[in-house]
Amino acid sequence: MGVRPNDALIAPWRDEPAPLLPILHEFHDRDGYLSEEALRDISRALRIPLADLYGTVSFYHHFAKEPGGREAPRVCTGPVCALNGAMGILETLPSSGGRAMPCAGRCDDPVPVLKGSEAFVVSLDNTFETRLSPLPARPPEGIEECVFAHIRERSNGGLKAYQATGGYEGLRKALVGLTPEEVIREMETSGLSGRGGAGFPTWRKWKAVRDAPGDPKTVVCNADEGEPGCFKDRALMDHDPHAVLEGMALAGYATGAPRGILYLRYEYPDTARILEEAVAEAEEAGFLGESILGTNFSFKIHVRRGAGAYICGEETSLLNSLEGKHPFPRNRPPYPVTHGFENLPTAVNNVETLATVPPILTRGGAWYAGLGVNGHAGTKVISLSGDILRPGNYEVPMGLPLSTLLHEWAGGPREGRQVQAVTMAGLSGGYLAGTDLDVTLDEPSVRAKGSFLGAGGIMVFDDTRDMMEVSRMAMEFFAEESCGKCFPCRIGTERLTERLAGTAGPKVLSAWIDEVNDIGATMKETSACGLGQAAPLITESLLRYFPQRVARHVEG
Numbered sequence: 001m002g003v004r005p006n007d008a009l010i011a012p013w014r015d016e017p018a019p020l021l022p023i024l025h026e027f028h029d030r031d032g033y034l035s036e037e038a039l040r041d042i043s044r045a046l047r048i049p050l051a052d053l054y055g056t057v058s059f060y061h062h063f064a065k066e067p068g069g070r071e072a073p074r075v076c077t078g079p080v081c082a083l084n085g086a087m088g089i090l091e092t093l094p095s096s097g098g099r100a101m102p103c104a105g106r107c108d109d110p111v112p113v114l115k116g117s118e119a120f121v122v123s124l125d126n127t128f129e130t131r132l133s134p135l136p137a138r139p140p141e142g143i144e145e146c147v148f149a150h151i152r153e154r155s156n157g158g159l160k161a162y163q164a165t166g167g168y169e170g171l172r173k174a175l176v177g178l179t180p181e182e183v184i185r186e187m188e189t190s191g192l193s194g195r196g197g198a199g200f201p202t203w204r205k206w207k208a209v210r211d212a213p214g215d216p217k218t219v220v221c222n223a224d225e226g227e228p229g230c231f232k233d234r235a236l237m238d239h240d241p242h243a244v245l246e247g248m249a250l251a252g253y254a255t256g257a258p259r260g261i262l263y264l265r266y267e268y269p270d271t272a273r274i275l276e277e278a279v280a281e282a283e284e285a286g287f288l289g290e291s292i293l294g295t296n297f298s299f300k301i302h303v304r305r306g307a308g309a310y311i312c313g314e315e316t317s318l319l320n321s322l323e324g325k326h327p328f329p330r331n332r333p334p335y336p337v338t339h340g341f342e343n344l345p346t347a348v349n350n351v352e353t354l355a356t357v358p359p360i361l362t363r364g365g366a367w368y369a370g371l372g373v374n375g376h377a378g379t380k381v382i383s384l385s386g387d388i389l390r391p392g393n394y395e396v397p398m399g400l401p402l403s404t405l406l407h408e409w410a411g412g413p414r415e416g417r418q419v420q421a422v423t424m425a426g427l428s429g430g431y432l433a434g435t436d437l438d439v440t441l442d443e444p445s446v447r448a449k450g451s452f453l454g455a456g457g458i459m460v461f462d463d464t465r466d467m468m469e470v471s472r473m474a475m476e477f478f479a480e481e482s483c484g485k486c487f488p489c490r491i492g493t494e495r496l497t498e499r500l501a502g503t504a505g506p507k508v509l510s511a512w513i514d515e516v517n518d519i520g521a522t523m524k525e526t527s528a529c530g531l532g533q534a535a536p537l538i539t540e541s542l543l544r545y546f547p548q549r550v551a552r553h554v555e556g
């Protein structure tokens with residue numbers, strides 16, 4: 001008897017790390033959906049109980065379980081796309097089964113539509129085109145960049161352009177002349193902390209992985225970028241993929257990990273192709289793979305695509321997703337540095353964090369630290385979108401005044417309009433009102449306002465926008481994306497959405513405020529991960545800055 005077609009599709013992945021997601025994508029791409037027969041065969045081959053596999057597959061937005069489901073177009077209805085007419089586009093697609101999808105990470109571009117394995121933007125004349133992330137604008141005179149310093153020359157240029165601008169010199173310097181401990185010390189001098197949201201010092205994470213017992217260790221690049229209003233990682237990967245790969249290899253050398261996994265959000269199909277090509281090119285040239293640059297350091301990178309779930313950006317949920325488990329966040333401690341991928345020491349780092357590492361190695365930690373202003377170290381990429389003349393990614397010195405970015409770099413709001421509010425940390429940091437923008441772009445300054453900078457997404461809403469409606473959409477997103485593991489978040493986000501929509505809750509203002517504050521406080525204290533802890537910042541900041549709008553909403 002010959003090999004059954006389903007087994008032939010599974011076989012090449014069986015001995016690879018993190019095989020479930022690529023196998024599911026293979027079947028989904030081949031059949032246009034995940035059939036019961038396919039799931040039964042996968043369950044048998046990977047020894048995952050069928051009921052668990054069904055639960056896991058249903059958790060992701062992307063996988064269709066009905067024939068033809070893969071081809072149904074999905075329209076981004078994230079906060080900025082909603083401002084840009086996403087609902088109108090969705091209404092033109094009902095005959096093809098068009099569905100809404102949460103923020104697709106393209107807030108500096110026209111509304112994106114995903115169809116099969118392609119992502120398009122819909123132009124005004126209703127034609128579909130594919131395109132890469134817009135390149136970042138050049139900074140004002142006198143501003144020095146780090147991760148964007150060469151991105152414009154490297155874009156589309158492959159390995160040749162990367163090497164012509166100093167690429168892989170950091171790796172060479174480290175492998176030939178520095179011990180892993182010296183690499184970690186350079187990172188300490190740089191002051192680099194995680195750019196994925198939590199801001200943990202990179203050198204401490206790497207040292208903890210290096211010191212932890214257990215092999216093989218793993219470097220995971222978190223390229224899930226699901227936070228609405230964040231699109232910086234996509235730009236880095238589209239235009240400078242080798243910088244991310246070199247950063248991963250340096251993290252592998254420093255921590256003692258021989259393998260890296262890049263977990264890419266499903267909504268970036270063009271980026272997936274670019275990364276796969278860059279990995280092949282780097283392997284061919286001896287910068288990845290066995291005995292890199294003739295040394296005894298070997299490092300292999302595997303690209304894995306997610307399947308549409310915001311919570312998979314949370315590092316422990318991401319690890320469960322890679323391991324083929326239901327992607328709930330894990331209880332911590334233990335932390336991934338000691339018990340990460342396959343329960344072994346793992347450094348999970350964000351794309352921007354990793355892309356910052358090669359220039360730190362070539363130019364020195366002190367150089368990087370000196371790029372910040374007012375006592376802050378380094379730079380931060382801010383994804384700026386919404387009601388602003390020049391949306392896009394900006395690499396700013398850490399500590400730059402927010403108003404300088406908004407008004408001098410990005411042109412301010414449209415003529416005759418005022419900034420009513422901006423979000424911080426994408427959506428997770430809630431709002432700062434336009435009347436309270438006296439902050440600098442660094443964690444201590446933004447935290448003093450009750451918010452946080454996080455991954456650096458800032459969405460601007462001008463004075464024509466209804467902040468109650470914006471808040472309802474934001475909370476609906478959190479309710480939709482809550483993984484449901486703990487009830488304060490699962491139920492709290494729903495209750496807050498109902499109150500913001502006006503479909504439930506007291507009709508007396510003081511009672512409404514007490515109830516909303518009470519739900520929010522409970523969520524902050526008892527939710528197990530950052531999603532449930534951050535979502536109440538939306539209602540908190542709405543009440544702080546827009547009390548009259550809330551009063552009209554509740555009492556009419």
Ligand SMILES: Cc1cc2nc3c(=O)[nH]c(=O)nc-3n(C[C@H](O)[C@H](O)[C@H](O)COP(=O)(O)O)c2cc1C
Pocket residue numbers: 193194195196197198199200222223224225226227310311312313314315316348349350351353354529530531
């Ligand atoms: C709900 C939630 C979503 C997250 N999404 C992302 C993400 O998309 N990308 C990312 O790098 N970090 C994300 N994080 C933060 C990660 O858990 C983790 O802190 C980060 O990947 C560590 O890398 P860093 O130290 O380089 O920042 C998220 C956290 C939470 C709570």
Ligand code: SF4
Pocket residue numbers: 311329481482483484485486487489490527528529530531532533
């Ligand atoms: S806080 Fe929300 S998203 Fe996080 S684990 Fe609990 S239910 Fe899941």
